[in-house]
Amino acid sequence: MTIEGHQPRRVPNWWEDDAGDGGPVEEEERMATIRPITMPKWGLAMEEGMLARWTVDVGETVALGQEIMDIETTKIANVFESPVTGVLRRRVVGEGDTVPVGALLGVVSEPDVPEVEVDDFVRQFLEQFKPAEQGGATAVVPETVEAGGRRIRRLKAGPDTGVPVLFLHGFGADLSSWTLNQAALAEEHPVHAIDLPGHGGSTKELSDGSVEALAAAVLDYMDAEGLDTAHLVGHSLGAAIAATIALDAPARVAGLTLVAPAGLGEEIAGDFIDGFISQSRARKLRPYLEMLVANPDLVTAEMVEEVLKFKRLDGAMAALQAIAEANFAGDTQRVSLRQRLGDIQAPVQIVWGESDRVLPARHAEALPPHIQVTTIANAGHIVHMEKAPEVNALIRRLGET
């Protein structure tokens, strides 16, 4: 099927999956005449979002997957792609307004639907809409647990059965790195996202910052949580940790998705590591965070603040420095997993943003052919945030093999 104006992607047919993340809908539903556009749920803890900017006008035709607005939450800013095709009939919420998840943002329909029917639709929707209970018993929030004698903060969601998915963030980040991914996978799998030692709200005590030591800590977490096996999804240094676990404890790993992994080549942007560590003011830190993305607008003031707040925690700086020293030396990686990648038994896939300025995407070249490699255009180092629907589809697909 061809949709007018839709850009072709290298990732095959991701939009045919019904992800329930504010993304696309089933084919038969697409044929209905009036469709709502609602505030998506980006992240398990998200309760509301702010419509920062409309990028389409009333009367314009919007295509499935077309960028129609910028949305900001306390955690993240991103472009929102239309889940439906049709003509934009109403912009119900204005720029700068904050509304709960699920609230009506706009209305799209076939061009010949009368105004009065559109008005009826809006009125009915608003009358019936009840935002999900805020902070109730069903709210999924991070919590801290003891694992291997360490305090680990984690966010757990999803059903009790099925192959668990365990998300491991990268250097200097925390579990909120997976805000746009965790909810999607929690539809069908138990999902865990943890703060690695030295990061987020987990213990800052770190005697050894090496990938091996961090892998051991992750295994301690899996043991404490009764996760016999898991599909490990790791980003950057977190991917190197995931690969190390797959090599050292193969029985524990059902699958491996490596997002922009460390350890597959020599180079790393040492400037990024140094700047991330050394800058203590928002204006000076921002350019380094912008190295993580293809589109600098994604780096919100809140995001920069979150990094600064983390670095101020007792022990955080020492932990970051220990990890940096153990794994990076200037522009060179100390971590080296390329040779052993072929030894991993479990299914392995790699995802990389084409425009990654921290770890170059060409590190994924010339790997054993059974490892599926997907590079995504218009994405940088944090491709799992920049192109979440695509990455989620890939994670899901590996889980199904």
Next chain:
Amino acid sequence: MSKKSYRQAINEALRQEMERDERVIIMGEDISGGTGAAGDQDAWGGPLGVTKGLRPQFGPDRVLDTHLAEISFVGAAAGAALTGLRPVVELMFVDFMGVCFDQILNQTAKFRYMFGGKAVTPLVIRTMYGAGFRAASQHSQCLYPVFTHIPGLKVALPSNAYEAKGLLIQAIRDDDPVIFFEHKAMYDDEMEVPDEPYSIPFGEANVTREGDDVTIVAFGRMVNLANQAADSLAKQGVSCTVVDPRTTSPLDTETILETVEETGRLVVVDEAHPRCGMASDIAGLVAENAFDALEAPIKLVTAPHVPVPFSPALEDIYIPSVAKIEAAVRAAMSHGSKVAAE
């Protein structure tokens, strides 16, 4: 990370530092409450409950209720700091500084210099400031400019709960005397505050909004009003940079001058009185160092040169408001007709 009030954030900072270092003690009038009385102990935890729960946890040797005589107990805190403890003493209302000012001005602030660099005085004086409580003229003043003026002291003004915990932890760890100003009208204000201990360095301003048109420098509680004004002005097409200096001594002059170089316009918002206050201090600093960058006269939004009135009708006019800040920004913008003043 969890939602905490300004009050809870301060309590947590005190508790975590007392857990970390046994030399940290707290003292003040009724900071526990009930001492010597037959009824409830830890009856108050301070007049607004900020220090509640600390005496039950740490005992009377580290949480000391004092008699009602500031000269002696503020001076004792100074003497204790000079000789090896790290006391946090509460001067209940900064308006009471007159009672004990010598111990702060001529003793605490000057030990290190007078004694040729050999004294270390790691004293923290916590004190309540600010209007809005209908507490009238002797319980509502700001007065931080007076302390800012004195070499040897440091002055911190947290603008919200996150700032309060981080700046107080920093103050307690700092080896110099720090006057820590808590706005009494903010104690119930809540926000996400990390559960772990953390510190915010002194002398580093926080830029809460980035804009191109005007720089607003604001202090303490006024930062929040400045943020509201900035958000409202953004919808009217005027973008503001808002700077919270966090500490008036040391002062992050670099950030202030940098943003004024960018925007060319300055509004300073200060709840203290207009003569010899922070507003005039910042204005002088900018006029001296960034004169050529200025495209409009500097605008100051302060309380009037008047004691704080009791009547709510008067007190509400006395305190700088979001509307007054917006008006000052528009006035700055209208110079050279960038935007209409009204």
Next chain:
Amino acid sequence: MASGLQLSRDELVNAYRRMRTIREFEDAVHAEFAAGSIPGFVHLYAGEEASGVGVCMHLDQRDTIASTHRGHGHCIAKGVEVGPMMHEVFGRKEGLCGGKGGSMHIADLSKGMLGANGIVGAGAPLVCGAALTAKTLKTGGVAVCFYGDGASNQGAVLESYNLAKIWNLPVVFVAEDNGYAETTASSWSVGGSQVGRGEGFGIPSREVDGSDFFDVYEAAGEAIERARSGGGPSLLHVRLNRFYGHFEGDAGTYRLPEELEAARSRDPIMLFRQRVVEASLIPADELDAADREIVADIRRYLEAAKSAPMPTEADLMTDVYVAY
């Protein structure tokens, strides 16, 4: 009358030498000031030596003292080095406080001397603080507050009596009553009595003859022992005489000549000498030898101080903060 038998021979010699050192230091400063070579204000302790020395001989490195504007005597009694003191009075870079304090702020924290103080009565709260530190950290230390009859009317001092009492602090309040708060007689300005005031706060208080080293020594010993053993504060009302004016430059015309003669006739150092020589505890010529030695030392310190370098502009801005 207190007995000299509690002290060893060495201690007696030490007491004499300390008092004599104070006297010679103060007399030298008196002469230098009159010659115009000392900047600022100086307040001399000459005539009051028995008080500072009699108290401080009971103190060790755990203990702290706070002083008044008349601080040279307390410094020397507490064991502060005399050479650096002289440098400080002359504002020299190698002075005890880098030349930044001068006579009125002379201090040595390493010897537990919390400073002379330009603010009358301000030392009393500080001493409560030092005592609080000793009590909290369980050092066994005691804090002594030296203050004058003028200070005894200050709120800071009266509050400190109360605070020391209710917190049961290891403090000794030593009210050095030389009869004058500047030019105002204490007989006129002090309502009630010093001892009455102390007792009014529930503090054991006693009269002490400041011209009698042994009386001071005994009274101080009892008070310091009470403090050290957890018995709380004491107050000593020490009557003594200052030989010079309130500050150097004060003509002292408010005192009659007869009064000054009477004061000199009760010179505590002279009385001490008489006692120990008459009791055959120390021979006179040994004391004379000590005198000559100390006079020579002071002259050496003086010459060194007068030729020492001043601090420079680079020194102006340092030592305000630990870090800014």
